[in-house]
Each structure stands twice: as structure tokens, then as C-alpha cells.
Amino acid sequence: MAKHKTPLLDQLESGPWPSFVSDLKQEAAARAKNEKNVEYQISQDVVEDLLGVLELSYKDGTTHWKHGGIVGVFGYGGGVIGRYCDQPGLFPGVAHFHTIRVAQPAGKFYTTEYLKQLCDLWDLRGSGLTNMHGSTGDIILLGTTTPQIEEFFFELTHNMNQDLGGSGSNLRTPADCIGQARCEFACYDTQDLCHTLTNDYQDELHRPAFPYKFKFKFDGCPNCCVASIARSDMSFIGTWKDDIRIDQDAVAGYVKGEFKPNAGAHSGRDWGAFDIQKEVIALCPTECMKYENGKLEIDNKECTRCMHCINVMPRALKPGKETGLSILVGAKAPILDGAQMGSLLVPFVEVNKENGYEEIKEVVEAIWDWWMEEGKNRERLGELMKRQGFQKMLEATNIKPVAQHVQEPRTNPYIFWKEEEVEGGWERDVNEFRKNHLR
Amino acid sequence: MEIAEAKEKIVEALTKKSKSKSKFYFNDLSEILELKPREAKKLISKLVEDEVLEYWSSGSTTMYGLKGTGKQAAAEHED
Numbered sequence: 001m002a003k004h005k006t007p008l009l010d011q012l013e014s015g016p017w018p019s020f021v022s023d024l025k026q027e028a029a030a031r032a033k034n035e036k037n038v039e040y041q042i043s044q045d046v047v048e049d050l051l052g053v054l055e056l057s058y059k060d061g062t063t064h065w066k067h068g069g070i071v072g073v074f075g076y077g078g079g080v081i082g083r084y085c086d087q088p089g090l091f092p093g094v095a096h097f098h099t100i101r102v103a104q105p106a107g108k109f110y111t112t113e114y115l116k117q118l119c120d121l122w123d124l125r126g127s128g129l130t131n132m133h134g135s136t137g138d139i140i141l142l143g144t145t146t147p148q149i150e151e152f153f154f155e156l157t158h159n160m161n162q163d164l165g166g167s168g169s170n171l172r173t174p175a176d177c178i179g180q181a182r183c184e185f186a187c188y189d190t191q192d193l194c195h196t197l198t199n200d201y202q203d204e205l206h207r208p209a210f211p212y213k214f215k216f217k218f219d220g221c222p223n224c225c226v227a228s229i230a231r232s233d234m235s236f237i238g239t240w241k242d243d244i245r246i247d248q249d250a251v252a253g254y255v256k257g258e259f260k261p262n263a264g265a266h267s268g269r270d271w272g273a274f275d276i277q278k279e280v281i282a283l284c285p286t287e288c289m290k291y292e293n294g295k296l297e298i299d300n301k302e303c304t305r306c307m308h309c310i311n312v313m314p315r316a317l318k319p320g321k322e323t324g325l326s327i328l329v330g331a332k333a334p335i336l337d338g339a340q341m342g343s344l345l346v347p348f349v350e351v352n353k354e355n356g357y358e359e360i361k362e363v364v365e366a367i368w369d370w371w372m373e374e375g376k377n378r379e380r381l382g383e384l385m386k387r388q389g390f391q392k393m394l395e396a397t398n399i400k401p402v403a404q405h406v407q408e409p410r411t412n413p414y415i416f417w418k419e420e421e422v423e424g425g426w427e428r429d430v431n432e433f434r435k436n437h438l439r
Numbered sequence: 440m441e442i443a444e445a446k447e448k449i450v451e452a453l454t455k456k457s458k459s460k461s462k463f464y465f466n467d468l469s470e471i472l473e474l475k476p477r478e479a480k481k482l483i484s485k486l487v488e489d490e491v492l493e494y495w496s497s498g499s500t501t502m503y504g505l506k507g508t509g510k511q512a513a514a515e516h517e518d
Contacts, residue, residue, distance in 0.1 A: 067497060067498055068495065068496060068497035068498065069495065069496070070493050070494065070495050070496075070504075072494055072496070075487065075488055076494075077487070077494040077496065077501050078496065078501065080496075081496060081497075081498040082496070082498075099498075167496060167498055167499075168494075168496040168497070168498065168499065168500060168501030169465065169500055169501040170501065203484075207480065207484045207487075208465065208494065208496075208501035209465045209476060209479075209480040209483070209484075210465070211464075211465075211466065212499075212500060213499060213500075369476075369477070372476035372477070373475065373476060376466075377464045377466055377500075378500055
């Protein structure tokens with residue numbers, strides 16, 4: 001018998017999709033049964049009370065959570081987010097219901113042993129409820145009490161060799177795609193770069209001194225599977241400098257229908273025979289491809305790395321061999337408004353493991369120095385870029401303006417010549433100008 | 440700047456404002472110390488370690504306060 005009646009939540013279970021309400025009820029029942037004889041360190045009916053407070057929120061049309069607080073582990077300014085219920089009398093099990101963020105392994109590779117260990121630890125010291133994964137990528141553990149936080153942290157770090165993730169005005173847990181471990185398109189080792197920067201920037205992850213949150217994300221190729229271009233302040237996207245590699249025999253194979261286009265994806269219905277003209281050539285956004293007399297040609301200097309042709313014919317086309325990455329900055333994806341895509345800052349940089357990614361770290365640190373000094377409280381990097389201008393950022397990072405910074409001629413308001421940059425300079429008399437041009 | 444001097448400056452400035460405000464942004468503290476953010480961070484982190492200051496986090500933003508001051512510590516039944 002459920003502790004609280006939840007008619008509104010029960011209705012949510014009637015839809016066609018798997019319901020989180022069913023999951024919560026399942027966990028509530030499992031905790032009540034306690035088949036493994038766990039010595040629960042927080043209330044055994046915490047999930048029952050969570051269902052109760054959620055039902056009340058639906059009924060009242062308002063939240064019953066207060067957020068924020070001083071909770072955390074000693075010396076860390078992130079990783080734990082205080083959550084308190086404003087009806088502790090009705091729902092004592094969730095009076096304290098803090099969230100813990102745990103850094104996910106690069107590429108989200110787990111062993112089942114690791115997952116079991118993590119779940120056992122969270123059953124013991126928390127609610128048992130997890131969110132795999134939060135939108136930043138980390139492992140989110142929902143609901144524990146203040147005294148359990150240090151205990152949990154000790155076991156996580158000592159027994160599992162794992163660390164807390166980022167929250168607050170910190171570097172957030174860096175996230176990457178699965179990269180070269182599984183994907184032939186990856187132009188650099190995303191996991192190594194993500195892991196290295198995570199370790200090297202521990203201070204930025206755990207001790208908040210930024211104006212606001214800061215996110216890194218790493219995509220191995222322009223398919224951008226982790227959507228770094230849309231939701232990270234600094235995105236690292238794999239690319240290549242030379243030509244797309246073409247295997248003409250394989251192209252012919254696709255044309256003859258020997259290979260399934262899109263590696264067999266979208267095969268839920270019959271789309272008819274593969275038409276290279278219609279499905280590849282005509283869809284090239286820069287119209288830089290042609291297929292004539294059984295031969296595919298690409299005008300590579302016009303290619304914008306949209307990846308469409310490579311995705312459709314992966315056996316025939318591969319990214320070039322001179323690989324590296326592009327750095328884009330300033331994206332953000334807030335819930336309410338103001339979403340912004342990243343702007344290209346560094347068109348191409350080699351990814352050099354041997355020197356510890358020195359070139360990449362140089363850009364990262366120059367950006368941070370600028371933003372830490374100039375950013376207003378709660379101002380994201382993308383907002384500072386808009387407020388002060390792209391040119392200011394180029395000066396701060398000591399990067400010269402290049403054509404790739406300009407979206408199209410005469411439309412980009414960011415880049416202006418300065419007098420000292422132009423041979424001979426120029427003389428400008430504002431009073432003279434005003435004689436013919438009224439304010 | 441030595442840590443003792445930083446402590447004195449921070450405690451004095453935050454205590455003075457404590458009637459109207461108990462939580463401060465990092466930028467407020469680096470302004471009090473009159474240091475660039477990177478330099479200020481070293482001292483401020485040390486003051487957290489020494490339990491002079493404590494972090495307060497909303498989840499998205501982090502602020503700093505003198506340990507034990509402000510409503511948050513008392514109101515959330517942390518004692």
C-alpha cells in the first residue's frame with residue numbers, strides 16, 4: 001500500500017511511453033522489501049515521500065522544493081546541490097534531498113561492475129534514484145541527507161577512484177563523444193583530450209571563481225553527436241585540412257545498390273533505389289560535388305564539413321588524413337531564452353598528445369583570463385562576447401582575424417581595422433565629418 | 440599579499456556589509472582584495488580551507504559568505 005495517494009501521478013503512467021512514475025514506484029517497493037538487507041542510511045521510504053511531494057506539486061501547481069545551500073564536501077565548491085522540501089512535516093523523508101553530481105567516465109564507458117558498485121553505494125547512502133545522465137553529461141544521484149555527503153564522497157573517491165562533477169560557477173564536468181573507441185569518423189582522440197583536460201583543470205572544476213558556469217564539450221567530427229556547438233561555452237570539434245578520401249569503387253557499389261546508404265539507417269520503409277544525384281549531390285549545401293561518367297568529384301576547398309555525403313556513403317567517403325580540431329566559443333542553451341550557437345574562434349589546430357595539448361590549453365586559459373576579468377556576475381562567455389564584441393576576444397586571445405571568422409562578406413560587424421594596422425594610417429577629423437553628417 | 444592580510448580585509452569588508460548582505464560573488468571578493476581573479480582565487484580558496492569563508496551554491500551559481508552567517512545556515516536545519 002502506497003504511503004501517499006497519487007491519482008495525478010498515476011494518470012501519467014497511462015501514456016504510451018515508459019513512465020518515470022512507474023520507475024519511482026518500483027524503487028519505492030524495492031526499498032520497502034529490502035531483499036538485500038541494506039542498512040539504509042537515509043529514510044527507507046524516501047521515494048514514497050518523493051512521490052507524495054510531487055503529487056502535491058501537481059495539485060498546487062507549484063514547486064515544493066527550495067534549492068541552494070552550503071552543503072558540499074570539504075574544500076569543494078561544486079558537485080553537491082542543496083535541495084530542501086518546504087513541507088518537511090508532511091514529507092520527512094525528503095526534508096533534505098540533495099543532488100550529487102559524479103563525473104562520468106570519458107565516452108561514458110562503464111563496466112557493469114562499476115555500475116553495480118555505484119548503485120549499491122547510492123542505495124546505502126542515498127535514495128537509490130539516479131539520472132543517467134544529466135544534460136551536462138554527468139551521473140546525477142538524486143536525494144540524500146547532509147550527514148551522508150562526506151561519507152559518500154569518501155567511498156566514491158577511495159573505493160571507486162571516481163570524483164565529483166562540476167556545478168555552480170565552475171568548470172562543469174567535461175563531456176565527449178565516444179570518439180575513436182568506436183567511431184571511424186573521429187578526427188582526434190576525444191576521450192584522451194577530455195580526460196586530460198578534466199585532470200589538468202581540477203582546480204577550475206572544484207573551486208569556483210568564474211562569473212558563471214563554463215562548459216567544455218568534445219566532438220570527434222562535425223556530426224557533433226554531443227552537440228558541443230550548441231551547448232558548450234567552448235566546443236572542440238574534429239575536422240580535417242586535406243581532401244575527403246574517395247573510394248570510387250565503393251561509390252559505384254552504392255550506385256548499383258550493393259551497399260545500403262546511411263549504413264542501413266532509416267531503413268524502416270522502402271525509399272526506392274538509391275539515387276546519388278538526389279540524395280547526395282543535390283543536398284550538398286555548398287554544391288561542391290558532382291557525379292559524372294561514373295566518377296564522384298569534390299571541390300574540397302568549398303566543403304564546409306557538413307558530413308552529409310560521408311554519412312550517406314561511409315564505405316566510399318572518409319574524412320581526410322590531416323586531422324585536428326576547430327574551437328568554437330560562446331554557445332549556451334538556457335531553458336527559458338537566449339539560446340546561442342558557438343562562434344568559430346580557431347579554425348584548425350593540431351591535436352598534439354605529445355606536448356600535453358599545449359596549443360589547445362593556451363587558448364582555453366587566455367579565454368578564461370579574459371572572461372574572469374571582464375565578465376559580469378552570472379554572465380556566460382557568449383554574452384560577454386556579444387557585449388564587448390568578437391574583436392575584443394580576438395585581442396584577448398592574441399588570435400589574428402581570419403576569413404573564417406566572418407560569416408559572409410559585409411555582414412559581420414565584429415571586425416574593424418585599426419589605424420595602426422593599415423599602412424599609412426588615416427586622419428579623421430570628427431568636426432569636419434559632422435559638418436556634412438548630422439547626428 | 441599574505442593570507443593574514445587577505446583574511447583581515449575580507450572579514451572586515453564582509454562584516455561591515457553583513458546587515459544587508461551575507462552572500463557575495465567571487466568578483467566582489469577580488470575587488471575587496473584589489474587583486475586579479477587568478478591571484479585572488481589562491482587566497483580565497485585558502486580562506487575556505489581555513490573555514491573563514493564558506494561556499495553557497497544555488498546549483499548554477501556559487502557565492503561566498505563568512506562561515507555561519509546569513510539565513511541559509513540557520514534556516515535549513517543544518518545545525
